[in-house]
Structure formats: structure tokens, C-alpha cells
Amino acid sequence: MRKRPRQARSKQMVADLIDATARCIVANGLDGTTTPRIAELAGVSVGSLYQYFEDKEALIDALVADRAAAIARGLRQLPVDTAGNLRDMVSGAIGYGFALLRAGDGLYVELIKNWHRMPTDKVADVLQQHFLELARVWFLRHYREYPIENLQVRIFIIVNSTLFTMVRLIADDHPLIPQKEVAEGLTDMIVQYLAVPS
Amino acid sequence: MRKRPRQARSKQMVADLIDATARCIVANGLDGTTTPRIAELAGVSVGSLYQYFEDKEALIDALVADRAAAIARGLRQLPVDTAGNLRDMVSGAIGYGFALLRAGDGLYVELIKNWHRMPTDKVADVLQQHFLELARVWFLRHYREYPIENLQVRIFIIVNSTLFTMVRLIADDHPLIPQKEVAEGLTDMIVQYLAVPS
Amino acid sequence: MRKRPRQARSKQMVADLIDATARCIVANGLDGTTTPRIAELAGVSVGSLYQYFEDKEALIDALVADRAAAIARGLRQLPVDTAGNLRDMVSGAIGYGFALLRAGDGLYVELIKNWHRMPTDKVADVLQQHFLELARVWFLRHYREYPIENLQVRIFIIVNSTLFTMVRLIADDHPLIPQKEVAEGLTDMIVQYLAVPS
Amino acid sequence: MRKRPRQARSKQMVADLIDATARCIVANGLDGTTTPRIAELAGVSVGSLYQYFEDKEALIDALVADRAAAIARGLRQLPVDTAGNLRDMVSGAIGYGFALLRAGDGLYVELIKNWHRMPTDKVADVLQQHFLELARVWFLRHYREYPIENLQVRIFIIVNSTLFTMVRLIADDHPLIPQKEVAEGLTDMIVQYLAVPS
DNA sequence: GATGAATGAGCTTTCATTCAT
DNA sequence: AATGAATGAAAGCTCATTCAT
Numbered sequence: 001m002r003k004r005p006r007q008a009r010s011k012q013m014v015a016d017l018i019d020a021t022a023r024c025i026v027a028n029g030l031d032g033t034t035t036p037r038i039a040e041l042a043g044v045s046v047g048s049l050y051q052y053f054e055d056k057e058a059l060i061d062a063l064v065a066d067r068a069a070a071i072a073r074g075l076r077q078l079p080v081d082t083a084g085n086l087r088d089m090v091s092g093a094i095g096y097g098f099a100l101l102r103a104g105d106g107l108y109v110e111l112i113k114n115w116h117r118m119p120t121d122k123v124a125d126v127l128q129q130h131f132l133e134l135a136r137v138w139f140l141r142h143y144r145e146y147p148i149e150n151l152q153v154r155i156f157i158i159v160n161s162t163l164f165t166m167v168r169l170i171a172d173d174h175p176l177i178p179q180k181e182v183a184e185g186l187t188d189m190i191v192q193y194l195a196v197p198s
Numbered sequence: 199m200r201k202r203p204r205q206a207r208s209k210q211m212v213a214d215l216i217d218a219t220a221r222c223i224v225a226n227g228l229d230g231t232t233t234p235r236i237a238e239l240a241g242v243s244v245g246s247l248y249q250y251f252e253d254k255e256a257l258i259d260a261l262v263a264d265r266a267a268a269i270a271r272g273l274r275q276l277p278v279d280t281a282g283n284l285r286d287m288v289s290g291a292i293g294y295g296f297a298l299l300r301a302g303d304g305l306y307v308e309l310i311k312n313w314h315r316m317p318t319d320k321v322a323d324v325l326q327q328h329f330l331e332l333a334r335v336w337f338l339r340h341y342r343e344y345p346i347e348n349l350q351v352r353i354f355i356i357v358n359s360t361l362f363t364m365v366r367l368i369a370d371d372h373p374l375i376p377q378k379e380v381a382e383g384l385t386d387m388i389v390q391y392l393a394v395p396s
Numbered sequence: 397m398r399k400r401p402r403q404a405r406s407k408q409m410v411a412d413l414i415d416a417t418a419r420c421i422v423a424n425g426l427d428g429t430t431t432p433r434i435a436e437l438a439g440v441s442v443g444s445l446y447q448y449f450e451d452k453e454a455l456i457d458a459l460v461a462d463r464a465a466a467i468a469r470g471l472r473q474l475p476v477d478t479a480g481n482l483r484d485m486v487s488g489a490i491g492y493g494f495a496l497l498r499a500g501d502g503l504y505v506e507l508i509k510n511w512h513r514m515p516t517d518k519v520a521d522v523l524q525q526h527f528l529e530l531a532r533v534w535f536l537r538h539y540r541e542y543p544i545e546n547l548q549v550r551i552f553i554i555v556n557s558t559l560f561t562m563v564r565l566i567a568d569d570h571p572l573i574p575q576k577e578v579a580e581g582l583t584d585m586i587v588q589y590l591a592v593p594s
Numbered sequence: 595m596r597k598r599p600r601q602a603r604s605k606q607m608v609a610d611l612i613d614a615t616a617r618c619i620v621a622n623g624l625d626g627t628t629t630p631r632i633a634e635l636a637g638v639s640v641g642s643l644y645q646y647f648e649d650k651e652a653l654i655d656a657l658v659a660d661r662a663a664a665i666a667r668g669l670r671q672l673p674v675d676t677a678g679n680l681r682d683m684v685s686g687a688i689g690y691g692f693a694l695l696r697a698g699d700g701l702y703v704e705l706i707k708n709w710h711r712m713p714t715d716k717v718a719d720v721l722q723q724h725f726l727e728l729a730r731v732w733f734l735r736h737y738r739e740y741p742i743e744n745l746q747v748r749i750f751i752i753v754n755s756t757l758f759t760m761v762r763l764i765a766d767d768h769p770l771i772p773q774k775e776v777a778e779g780l781t782d783m784i785v786q787y788l789a790v791p792s
Numbered sequence: 793g794a795t796g797a798a799t800g801a802g803c804t805t806t807c808a809t810t811c812a813t
Numbered sequence: 814a815a816t817g818a819a820t821g822a823a824a825g826c827t828c829a830t831t832c833a834t
Contacts, residue, residue, distance in 0.1 A: 113314045116311040116312075116369060117229075124366075152374075152375065153375050153379045153380060153383045154383055156363075156367075156375055156380070156383075157359075157363050157380060157383045157384060157387060158387075160359075160362055160363040160366045161355075161358075161359030161360075161362070161363050161387075162359075163362075164358055164359070164361075164362035164363075164366075165354075165355050165358040165359050165362075168322075168358050168362075169354075171314060176350075177350065177351050177354055181351045182351065182354070182355060185351050185352060185354075185355045185391075186355060188391065188394070189355060189356075189359075189387060189390075189391040192387075192390040192391060192394060193386065193387040193390060193391070196386070196390060
């Protein structure tokens with residue numbers, strides 16, 4: 001960001017631009033997202049866009065950071081019963097994940113599809129961190145001597161496996177497999193993988 | 199293809215163009231792959247490119263089809279001991295997968311990163327078909343009444359999970375986790391997932 | 397038009413582009429009229445051209461519409477004595493037509509030559525409408541029971557005959573026949589054709 | 595023509611190329627007529643095309659010359675009763691003209707539409723010459739002292755008027771006026787114009 | 793600060809023509 | 814003579830970015 005928006009108006013402008021970027025991606029896809037279109041959707045001039053953001057990439061960066069934070073907030077506020085059953089936790093997380101991806105008119109799906117063109121894969125990082133923490137707490141309660149350092153690898157594998165399997169399913173216009181079965185399959189796989197100490 | 203390559207020279211040209219496309223993708227990424235650059239790398243004029251391929255997309259299609267066929271051939275020629283141990287089979291497949299992705303200077307990684315812009319996701323399909331067949335044969339030998347229809351879902355999950363976890367790891371310039379650990383983790387996860395009948 | 401010209405500068409730009417298009421057609425013919433050439437003649441970049449016009453066709457459309465309107469205006473302001481002699485009216489119209497076609501350095505001739513590639517044949521339509529109206533008024537005054545519905549066919553024949561005969565004459569670099577004789581011939585033909593009720 | 599085709603095979607090739615050009619224009623319009631397409635339709639290579647014709651223009655020239663000759667032949671073989679009634683002669687000629695234009699799948703219409711891009715307007719010349727001759731004979735029989743030099747102007751006007759009025763009507767996909775009425779109108783106009791000595 | 797007109801490099805694609813075979 | 818692969822200039826058009834107002 002070129003300039004810290006100290007005044008309310010500036011903050012509003014930044015927020016508007018990020019929001020317009022999201023709407024533009026939803027409407028036109030990432031490839032169809034152009035700076036003139038974003039500016040138009042935000043109701044400001046292209047010039048203003050460049051007043052607040054170094055370039056187009058910075059704007060998308062900001063959008064991703066924004067959504068990553070929002071997701072992190074959402075995850076933190078999710079009531080998690082760390083005393084409960086592992087399968088229920090995993091199943092719940094996967095259900096929440098599908099719901100999240102289906103929401104936002106495909107914004108998240110489009111962003112994850114294009115993760116390699118994104119600033120940093122902040123969303124995946126956020127999810128990785130969150131579930132790592134969650135798993136840590138849960139295992140601390142249930143298996144006192146669970147090898148924690150191993151957990152990081154497992155979470156990396158689980159988060160990426162789940163995320164991209166979900167996206168691949170959703171992105172398929174005529175999927176041969178129903179979402180419910182994939183959700184159950186993923187749940188089975190994850191629970192078994194986590195439950196068996198290496 | 200616009201013109202069927204009848205003569206030896208034509209066949210060479212088609213092969214050169216596909217090869218140049220591969221090198222261009224490796225060198226410039228899919229977004230940086232332009233018709234002038236491909237033509238230059240192939241050492242021919244842009245016009246020649248369009249003598250053999252309807253458009254840029256057709257050229258990339260041809261590359262993908264070519265590599266998909268090569269991978270399918272490679273997989274078929276892989277010595278597979280269907281009488282053997284499941285874990286060894288899975289571990290071997292994952293090792294082979296990592297080797298394949300590391301080879302070709304990142305061409306496959308770049309193609310899989312951009313799966314949603316590819317002709318059809320031929321590579322993923324090839325892998326899915328192959329492993330589905332493999333698993334079918336193996337389970338027929340070892341668990342006579344394994345629920346086969348469920349296998350399709352499992353293979354979908356496994357192929358996508360593995361593929362994208364691998365790509366995400368390789369695409370990360372400074373991965374915190376060594377490939378060996380991810381390979382072992384994936385193997386664990388898959389073996390357990392496959393071994394337990396639902 | 398992509399962008400409505402709100403500011404004076406924009407209006408000037410649109411006018412300049414249309415003017416440059418006219419000059420380009422005059423200088424290079426319709427086939428030699430390209431977007432780079434138009435932009436160069438207008439003294440702006442190609443990009444600017446596309447800020448104001450959807451595509452090349454839209455620009456040519458605008459030029460034709462502009463000139464059609466100008467011609468319509470010119471025709472309306474022509475002092476017409478509907479009480480007067482038919483031959484004088486026709487003769488005057490033909491003289492005016494020749495003068496118009498000779499003016500503009502051949503722009504009109506080039507446009508009419510290419511009528512079938514024009515937006516709609518706006519120029520011919522304009523002329524047809526105008527002369528239809530004129531003829532209607534004149535005949536209403538002079539022959540109370542002239543078969544009006546027949547008039548439409550006659551005007552169609554007359555306008556096209558006259559227009560293309562004139563253009564063919566003017567387009568001929570070394571015509572064997574002087575314009576004056578063709579003008580008189582056309583006048584004779586039209587007057588006789590109109591005067592005799594079917 | 596680069597080279598006089600002395601041998602039968604060469605003559606055949608030239609004829610084939612001209613025929614292919616005609617078919618190409620009919621199928622793709624003049625703008626869609628490219629040398630590769632012509633060669634393909636003729637069943638020869640582009641190289642051969644350039645062996646017999648200087649360039650694309652020369653080929654189209656040849657086609658026009660060929661058809662002009664054919665039309666001239668057709669006209670000469672038409673039984674004309676120079677002793678007969680003028681209106682019948684004109685009416686017959688116009689009917690013949692419409693039939694000719696409607697025939698050939700639109701080749702003649704396409705050529706006349708693009709007369710200004712044609713070698714020379716050979717077709718119009720042919721028609722002009724023919725009708726001039728015809729008129730001369732007829733008038734010699736009926737009006738001994740008809741001013742012949744005036745006839746040239748009249749024929750010029752009549753041929754162009756008729757030709758382009760017809761083409762404009764045929765080229766209109768949804769003409770408001772039926773062909774029959776235009777044919778009658780043209781006949782009326784021409785007969786009156788010719789009948790009245792200046 | 794805000795604007796939006798203006799830019800221009802660069803992309804994809806076409807096609808008349810040539811020339812080695 | 815015949816072939817057809819190869820050429821490359823040139824077209825239409827896009828869009829991230831700048832800068833005068």
C-alpha cells in the first residue's frame with residue numbers, strides 16, 4: 001500500500017476497491033479482472049486505484065489478506081468442542097469448508113484455482129495454522145504423548161489434500177461423484193490418518 | 199491440427215513446435231507463453247505455427263495430450279507386483295510421482311498448477327484411470343468382496359489429494375517440510391484409507 | 397461508442413477520429429483504411445481509438461451516420477419550389493448530387509462504391525426518404541389522383557439508377573461521356589418516368 | 595498470364611483455376627476468397643496457381659473476362675426480333691438480366707457489388723456494347739433519323755441504372771418491393787426514355 | 793487528492809507470395 | 814513443371830499504467 005489511509009474517507013476507498021475487486025473476480029474471473037473494471041465497480045477512477053495500491057497485484061494481495069483474515073476470524077469464532085469426538089470435529093470442519101467454498105459466488109474457488117498467481121498462499125497458510133492449533137489442542141487432551149512435530153506434516157498434507165479435492169469437485173460442472181460422498185471419504189481418510197500415531 | 203503432417207519434415211515441425219511450447223512454458227510460465235516466443239524457440243516463423251495448429255490453444259492441447267500419453271505409457275510399463283504389499287505399491291507410486299514432477303524442469307508442475315485452463319484435465323484423468331484400474335486389480339486379488347463402486351470415490355480423493363499436495367510442496371521455493379516426510383505421510387494416509395473397507 | 401464524450405476534449409477527440417477516418421478512406425480507400433493509419437492521421441494512439449469506439453466498424457458507422465445526417469440537413473435546407481416545374485426540380489437535384497459526389501475528395505464516391513459493406517446503406521436510405529417525401533408533396537399539388545403507392549417503387553428505381561450511374565461516371569478516370577450529358581440524360585429519363593402515370 | 599498454356603493440360607489447369615475461383619467467391623464471398631482456398635478447390639497447389647497467374651488479381655481478372663465472354667456469347671445467341679415491339683424487347687432483356695443475376699449462386703451479384711475492385715468493369719462494358727448495338731439496329735429500322743451519337747449516353751445511363759437497381763434489389767435480404775414491380779418500373783422508364791427523341 | 797484521457801507495447805491471427813525440393 | 818512448407822508484414826484489439834488537469 002502506497003500510503004496509509006489515515007482518514008476515514010481513505011479507509012472507505014480502500015475497502016471499496018477491495019470489495020470491487022472481489023465482485024470483479026466473481027463476475028469476470030481472475031483473467032477478466034482489469035483495473036478499469038475494478039475502478040468502475042468501485043465507483044472511482046483508475047487514478048485513485050493507483051493512489052492506494054502500487055499495482056494490480058497489490059490490490060489482489062490486499063483482497064486475499066482481507067479474506068484470509070475474515071476466514072481466520074470465522075474459524076476462531078466457530079464453537080469447537082475439543083473434548084468431543086475426532087470424527088465429528090473433522091466432519092464438521094469439512095462441512096464448513098464446503099459451505100465456505102460454495103458461498104461468495106465462487107470467489108474462493110476462483111482464488112484457490114489461481115493460488116500460484118496469488119501474492120502468497122495466505123488462505124492455505126491460515127487454514128494450516130488454524131487446524132494445526134486445533135489439532136495440537138485436541139491431541140494434547142486426548143493423547144498426551146502424540147508426536148507433535150509430526151503433526152505439522154500431517155496438517156500440511158491434510159489441508160492441501162482437502163482443499164484441492166474440494167475445489168476440484170466444485171469446479172467440475174458435471175461431477176460424477178456427489179459432494180456428500182467426497183465429504184465422507186475425506187472425513188474417513190483424515191480421521192484414520194490422524195488417529196494412528198506413526 | 200490444420201494440416202496432417204504427411205512428410206517427414208512436417209512431422210518434425212509439429213514435434214519441434216510442441217517441444218518449443220514445452221520449453222516456453224518452462225521458461226516463461228503459461229501466462230508468458232506467447233505465439234511469437236514459441237515460434238522463436240522453435241526457430242520458425244509465426245505463420246508456420248498456424249499452418250499446423252488451429253490456434254495457440256490447440257498447440258497447448260497437443261502438448262498436454264502428448265505428455266499425458268507419455269505418462270500413461272510410463273505408468274503401464276512400470277513393473278507392478280499386484281500380488282505384493284499395498285504399502286510398497288503406494289510408496290512406489292508416490293516416489294514415481296515426485297520423480298515425474300521434478301523432471302521436465304517444472305513443466306508438469308506448471309501444467310497442473312493451471313489445470314483449470316487446460317483442455318480437459320487430461321493428466322489428472324489419466325492418473326485417475328490408471329490408479330483406479332490398478333486398485334481394482336489389487337483389491338480383486340486380496341479382498342474378494344471389496345465394495346468396488348466405493349473405489350471410484352476413494353481414487354478421486356486420493357489422486358487429487360496426492361497430486362496437489364505434491365505440487366504445492368514442489369512449488370514452494372523454501373519448503374519447511376522435506377519431501378521424504380510428505381511422501382511417507384501421504385503413503386500412510388492412503389494405505390490406511392484404502393485398507394479399511396467402509 | 398464506448399465512452400460518452402462528456403468533456404470538450406473528448407468531443408474533440410471523437411470528431412478528430414471521425415475526420416481522420418474520412419481522410420484515411422479518401423487517401424487509402426476503404427480497404428486501405430486500418431486502425432493504425434486512422435490513429436496516426438488523428439495524431440493519437442490506437443488505444444485512444446478504442447476508448448471511444450467499440451471497433452473499427454463502429455468508427456466507420458459513426459462516419460457514415462455523421463455524413464448521412466449532414467446530407468439530410470443539406471437537402472432539407474435546399475430551397476425547393478414545390479409549385480414549380482418538375483424538370484427544374486429534377487435537374488437541380490441531379491446537379492446538387494453531382495456537386496456533392498465531387499466534393500469531399502471522393503469520400504462519398506468511395507462510400508457508395510462500398511455500400512454493401514456499410515453499416516446499413518444509410519446514405520441511400522436518406523436519399524430515398526427525402527426524394528420520396530419531395531415527390532409526394534409535389535404530386536399532391538399537381539396531380540391530385542396520382543397513385544402514391546406506386547411512387548415508392550419509382551423512387552427506389554430513380555434513386556438507385558441515378559446514384560450508381562453518377563458514381564460510375566465519376567469513378568471512371570477517363571470518361572468518354574461528359575457529365576453534363578449524363579445529367580441531362582438522367583433528367584430526361586426521370587422526368588418522363590415520373591410524369592407518365594401508370 | 596505468365597505463360598501461354600500451349601498444351602492441353604495447361605489449358606485445363608487454367609480453366610480449373612478460374613472455375614475454382616468462381617466457386618470460391620460463391621462460397622466465401624470476394625473477401626473470403628484466398629489463394630490457398632482457390633488452389634484447394636482446384637485440386638492443385640498454390641505454387642501452380644502462381645505458375646499460371648501473376649497474382650490473385652490476375653486470376654480474378656481472368657474469371658471476369660471469362661464470364662464477360664460467356665455473357666456476350668449468351669446475348670448474341672438470344673433470338674431478338676428487331677422488327678418487334680420496343681417494350682417487349684426491353685421487358686425481355688430485363689427478365690433475362692434478373693435471371694442471369696439470380697443464376698450462378700450469386701457469383702454475378704458478388705462481382706458487380708465489387709465492380710470497383712475488379713480489373714476493369716468488363717461485364718458492364720460487354721452489356722453496354724451489346725445493348726448499344728441492339729439499340730442501334732432497332733432504331734435504324736424504326737426511326738431512320740434517330741440521333742445515334744445521343745444513343746451512347748442513353749445506353750450508358752440505361753445499362754448502369756438497370757444493373758445496379760437490380761443488384762441492389764437482389765442483394766437486399768428482405769426487399770420491400772417485389773422483383774416484378776421493379777422489372778415493370780424499369781421497363782416503363784427505359785421504354786419512355788428511348789422512345790422520346792431528344 | 794482525484795480524475796480519466798491517453799498511451800503503446802504486445803498479443804493473436806491471416807494470407808499473398810516465394811522457393812527449396 | 815509441380816509442390817506445399819515456410820514466410821513475415823501487417824491487421825485488429827487489450828489493458829496496466831501514467832500524468833496533465
